[in-house]
Amino acid sequence: xxxxxxxxxxxxxxxxxxxxxxxxxxxxxxxxxxxxxxxxxxxxxxxxxxxxxxxxxxxxxxxxxxxxxxxxxxxxxxxxxxxxxxxxxxxxxxxxxxxxxxxxxxxxxxxxxxxxxxxxxxxxxxxxxxxx
Numbered sequence: 001x002x003x004x005x006x007x008x009x010x011x012x013x014x015x016x017x018x019x020x021x022x023x024x025x026x027x028x029x030x031x032x033x034x035x036x037x038x039x040x041x042x043x044x045x046x047x048x049x050x051x052x053x054x055x056x057x058x059x060x061x062x063x064x065x066x067x068x069x070x071x072x073x074x075x076x077x078x079x080x081x082x083x084x085x086x087x088x089x090x091x092x093x094x095x096x097x098x099x100x101x102x103x104x105x106x107x108x109x110x111x112x113x114x115x116x117x118x119x120x121x122x123x124x125x126x127x128x129x130x131x132x
Contacts, residue, residue: 008086010086015119015120015121015122015125015126016084016117016118016119017082017118017119017120018080018081018082018084018118019080019081019084019090019115019116019117019118020078020079020080020081020114020115020116020118021078021079021090021094021113021114021115021116022076022077022078022079022112022113022114023076023077023078023098023101023110023112023113023114024075024076024110024111024112024113024114025075025076025077025107025108025109025110025111026075026107026108026109026111027074027075028074028075028105028107029074030105031059031072031073031074031105032057032073032074035059036059036072036104036105038103038104039059039072039100039101039104039105040059040061042099042100042103042104043061043070043096043097043100046063046068046093046096047061047062047063047068047069047070047097048063048064049061049062049063049064049066050062053071053073057073057074058071058072058073058074058076059071059072059073066082067081067082067083068080068081068082068093069082070097072101077097077098077101079093079094079097081093084117
């Protein structure tokens, strides 16, 4: 089978709104039993802001510019990039939070790995308000 390499293209007005990777694993009750102090220590350099999620069932970590968010729940770890600048940076952040998870709450295995790229086409942002 022939494999081809496609060059990476970066768009000036990319319609990408956010990129989310969610890893689900069997529920770990240690995550919800006590605040994730060790996990926070490991991710604090890139995610210094902390809060509980609105429903108070998970922990929310954010970068100071709010471009990056990690949600840690008893059965999932979610990484969100609100300004995606490429797979290299995203995968490095993902590896960092995954390493923190493995060190603090080692999952026996992953149930699901989901990766979502969300786009919104805004004609005004593309200078195409006069187009159908």
